[in-house]
Amino acid sequence: MRLRELGEFRFIKEVSKGFRYDDDQGIIKGIGDDASVTVIDERRYLLATTDTLMEGVHFSLDYTSPFVLGRKSVAVSLSDIAAMGGVPRYLLLSIGIPDREGIDMGFMRLFYKGVKEMADSYDVRLVGGNTSYSKDKLFISGTMIGEVEKDRVVFRTGARAGDEIFVTGQLGDSALGLSLWKKKDVAPVTDPFYREAMLRHIDPVPRVREGQEIARRGLATSMIDISDGLIGDLGHILDGCNLGARIYLSQLPLSRALKRHLQEDPSAISLPLAGGEDYELLFTSDPSNGRGIKRLSEELELPITPIGEITTEVEGVVVIDVDGKPINIKERGYDHFLSVI
Ligand code: ADP
Numbered sequence: 001m002r003l004r005e006l007g008e009f010r011f012i013k014e015v016s017k018g019f020r021y022d023d024d025q026g027i028i029k030g031i032g033d034d035a036s037v038t039v040i041d042e043r044r045y046l047l048a049t050t051d052t053l054m055e056g057v058h059f060s061l062d063y064t065s066p067f068v069l070g071r072k073s074v075a076v077s078l079s080d081i082a083a084m085g086g087v088p089r090y091l092l093l094s095i096g097i098p099d100r101e102g103i104d105m106g107f108m109r110l111f112y113k114g115v116k117e118m119a120d121s122y123d124v125r126l127v128g129g130n131t132s133y134s135k136d137k138l139f140i141s142g143t144m145i146g147e148v149e150k151d152r153v154v155f156r157t158g159a160r161a162g163d164e165i166f167v168t169g170q171l172g173d174s175a176l177g178l179s180l181w182k183k184k185d186v187a188p189v190t191d192p193f194y195r196e197a198m199l200r201h202i203d204p205v206p207r208v209r210e211g212q213e214i215a216r217r218g219l220a221t222s223m224i225d226i227s228d229g230l231i232g233d234l235g236h237i238l239d240g241c242n243l244g245a246r247i248y249l250s251q252l253p254l255s256r257a258l259k260r261h262l263q264e265d266p267s268a269i270s271l272p273l274a275g276g277e278d279y280e281l282l283f284t285s286d287p288s289n290g291r292g293i294k295r296l297s298e299e300l301e302l303p304i305t306p307i308g309e310i311t312t313e314v315e316g317v318v319v320i321d322v323d324g325k326p327i328n329i330k331e332r333g334y335d336h337f338l339s340v341i
């Protein structure tokens with residue numbers, strides 16, 4: 001079977017079938033969450049996550065500088081540690097470097113400057129990696145190690161019927177930014193709000209402190225970071241739990257840039273619903289936590305917005321439009337082999 005028929009997530013499921021864990025191996029979560037969770041001692045769990053950035057798939061050097069690429073290489077894994085409520089500690093970074101004009105020692109120095117800046121801002125230390133020649137594409141693979149107190153960890157599983165669904169920040173800017181980068185040569189973008197969305201795409205902000213506080217204050221029953229799009233990642237929260245979710249279009253937190261873009265092109269509503277790489281946190285919470293979440297949002301000076309609820313209807317993710325009717329969304333998120341958006 002071709003991988004494009006199977007899809008990324010069925011592929012991962014298929015692979016994982018061959019690897020079972022025994023109770024005495026200290027594995028709390030293996031494949032299937034934002035990071036693996038294993039036992040360190042009576043008080044703490046070890047978190048580990050790995051992410052690849054592939055030139056031509058995840059980034060293009062036409063619009064990404066080596067410095068921001070370095071930052072993003074660390075940010076994407078920080079985001080997975082954040083989604084567990086954890087503290088990132090150590091980074092291993094592997095690179096495959098093509099012998100091509102433009103990718104020289106000057107480029108790599110700037111790349112590592114970006115790596116260091118992002119790692120330093122979260123007190124993470126680079127402790128290893130691997131270097132290889134690559135035939136034509138630059139690729140980067142980062143492994144982040146972190147830790148979390150046992151009673152704080154938040155998994156993708158754990159949502160309950162009646163829970164409210166929240167997201168940090170704003171949705172869709174990264175996908176909007178990407179579409180603007182692709183058009184940039186045709187018409188240069190000068191609008192400052194549009195520039196902001198473009199920056200969000202190449203230089204995302206991982207919500208590390210936010211994830212830790214959500215976990216520490218016991219505000220989430222489940223949590224994931226939005227890397228593959230809201231509908232797709234909310235779908236992962238529902239995986240295997242016999243529950244559904246409703247989200248309301250009118251409640252989605254959108255930037256000024258996206259609102260303006262929507263006026264020109266209403267079909268862009270697929271960007272906040274299914275566009276990837278926002279790296280915001282999506283979590284479910286008991287409705288009684290509303291005030292605590294509002295307070296946290298004020299303290300962090302970041303919107304944390306209720307966008308819907310978990311239901312007992314087993315229809316996956318249902319999107320309700322401004323008139324209260326369910327709408328049919330074709331794009332449901334990013335899949336590396338199906339690549340719908
Ligand atoms: P994220 O988007 O949070 O990085 P993914 O959707 O990429 O997570 O992966 C989902 C789960 O599948 C994770 O637990 C990840 O470690 C695991 N996974 C992904 N690809 C592989 C693979 N090739 N082999 C084993 N596990 C994998």
Ligand code: MG
Pocket residue numbers: 034079080083224225226227
């Ligand atoms: Mg993730």
